[in-house]
Amino acid sequence: MEKKKTFLVDERGFYGEYGGAYIPEILYGTVENLKRSYLPILESEEFRSEYMQLLRDYVGRPSPLYYASRMSEKYGCRLYLKREDLNHTGAHKINNTIGQILLAKKMGKRRIIAETGAGQHGVATATVCALMDMPCVVYQGALDVERQHTNVERMKMLGAEVRPVRTGNMTLKDATNEAIRDWCCHPQDTFYIIGSTVGPHPYPDMVARLQSIISEEIKAQLMEKIGRDYPDYLMACVGGGSNAAGTVYHYIDDERVNIVLAEAGGQGADTDHTAATIHRGRLGILHGSRTLVMQTPDGQIMEAESISAGLDYPGIGPMHANMAAQHRATVFSINDDEAVRAAYEMTRMEGIIPALESAHVVAALSKMTFRPEDVVVLTVSGRGDKDVETYLANKEMAGDYGQF
Numbered sequence: 001m002e003k004k005k006t007f008l009v010d011e012r013g014f015y016g017e018y019g020g021a022y023i024p025e026i027l028y029g030t031v032e033n034l035k036r037s038y039l040p041i042l043e044s045e046e047f048r049s050e051y052m053q054l055l056r057d058y059v060g061r062p063s064p065l066y067y068a069s070r071m072s073e074k075y076g077c078r079l080y081l082k083r084e085d086l087n088h089t090g091a092h093k094i095n096n097t098i099g100q101i102l103l104a105k106k107m108g109k110r111r112i113i114a115e116t117g118a119g120q121h122g123v124a125t126a127t128v129c130a131l132m133d134m135p136c137v138v139y140q141g142a143l144d145v146e147r148q149h150t151n152v153e154r155m156k157m158l159g160a161e162v163r164p165v166r167t168g169n170m171t172l173k174d175a176t177n178e179a180i181r182d183w184c185c186h187p188q189d190t191f192y193i194i195g196s197t198v199g200p201h202p203y204p205d206m207v208a209r210l211q212s213i214i215s216e217e218i219k220a221q222l223m224e225k226i227g228r229d230y231p232d233y234l235m236a237c238v239g240g241g242s243n244a245a246g247t248v249y250h251y252i253d254d255e256r257v258n259i260v261l262a263e264a265g266g267q268g269a270d271t272d273h274t275a276a277t278i279h280r281g282r283l284g285i286l287h288g289s290r291t292l293v294m295q296t297p298d299g300q301i302m303e304a305e306s307i308s309a310g311l312d313y314p315g316i317g318p319m320h321a322n323m324a325a326q327h328r329a330t331v332f333s334i335n336d337d338e339a340v341r342a343a344y345e346m347t348r349m350e351g352i353i354p355a356l357e358s359a360h361v362v363a364a365l366s367k368m369t370f371r372p373e374d375v376v377v378l379t380v381s382g383r384g385d386k387d388v389e390t391y392l393a394n395k396e397m398a399g400d401y402g403q404f
């Protein structure tokens with residue numbers, strides 16, 4: 001029988017030529033065990049009921065689908081914002097950490113580790129560890145520990161141990177290496193909560209499923225609001241890819257729905273100060289996955305650079321690398337100044353201060369041409385409270401909006 005073409009993961013853990021599990025021998029048994037366990041647990045009645053109850057009563061879901069009337073008028077479409085910024089802890093990341101810690105408990109794990117760059121995933125992990133009374137170690141590059149002081153304090157208050165990593169550039173890539181090293185030393189009792197749709201199979205699929213609550217809600221909310229359960233366009237920003245994966249999950253094989261992704265161009269996708277992995281990356285292996293990686297001509301991983309700490313990752317989830325390669329998604333690279341300007345615009349037109357990460361996809365609106373009847377759903381992945389200082393320090397990028 002001919003198989004239907006799908007953009008979801010295949011039985012080998014690949015998305016087209018991307019994905020797989022390239023891991024040290026010592027982790028083989030642990031990852032195999034996770035591979036065998038995750039689907040039966042995630043699909044069980046018991047998991048589903050605990051997970052949904054926490055999403056409702058603890059996270060505050062469903063997150064609203066808000067019709068942005070002023071921006072709709074400006075961009076000549078019907079623009080709806082999926083408000084992940086209103087979740088507990090201020091972003092979509094908590095959807096994933098709640099799911100993974102429930103899974104860890106059901107697998108009998110007693111200790112949680114995580115990596116973090118800006119600290120957002122570290123905070124979301126420390127939060128669920130406090131909730132579930134589990135010990136938590138977060139690896140963070142020493143440079144990021146300095147730059148992201150508030151999140152470090154939050155993690156400590158939540159009871160997590162933050163371990164600064166002094167190898168390499170002392171940022172996210174190095175923190176991830178250190179977390180993997182820890183995992184290799186404690187494969188039996190430790191669960192590694194990865195923060196995005198990256199890492200070895202089954203992580204990209206597992207994280208996408210845990211974030212797919214976003215598109216599950218979009219379906220029901222669109223039905224209620226417009227009498228049709230799909231939009232013409234779905235738009236999301238991409239760091240590793242988790243909020244985008246959640247936004248598109250239930251529509252990924254529905255060709256009526258166009259997918260638009262925004263990655264961080266930094267100072268420009270053709271400069272050395274960029275995080276535009278889809279535009280600049282070459283096939284390589286990063287953190288256990290075969291995917292696009294920004295690298296030097298001799299294969300060294302390049303440091304990613306963006307004004308937004310949550311998007312500066314030199315890799316990209318294998319699901320998104322494949323969507324881009326197959327032209328399932330249109331991918332824009334958005335520069336720092338465009339993102340800052342778009343954040344000011346959303347703030348002034350809708351009274352919503354988006355996270356710097358989310359501002360990248362807001363900026364992509366001005367690169368699109370819509371028909372007036374087009375229904376566009378754009379995911380606001382997080383709130384901008386953490387970014388207000390950066391916005392104010394860069395208000396000269398905001399054009400007219402920055403005149404104050």
Ligand SMILES: *Cc1c(COP(=O)(O)O)cnc(C)c1O
Nearest residue numbers: 196239240241242243357381382
């Ligand atoms: C971490 C983060 C992102 C980027 O991560 P993805 O896995 O690509 O979603 C985007 N927005 C916010 C608010 C974040 O905290």
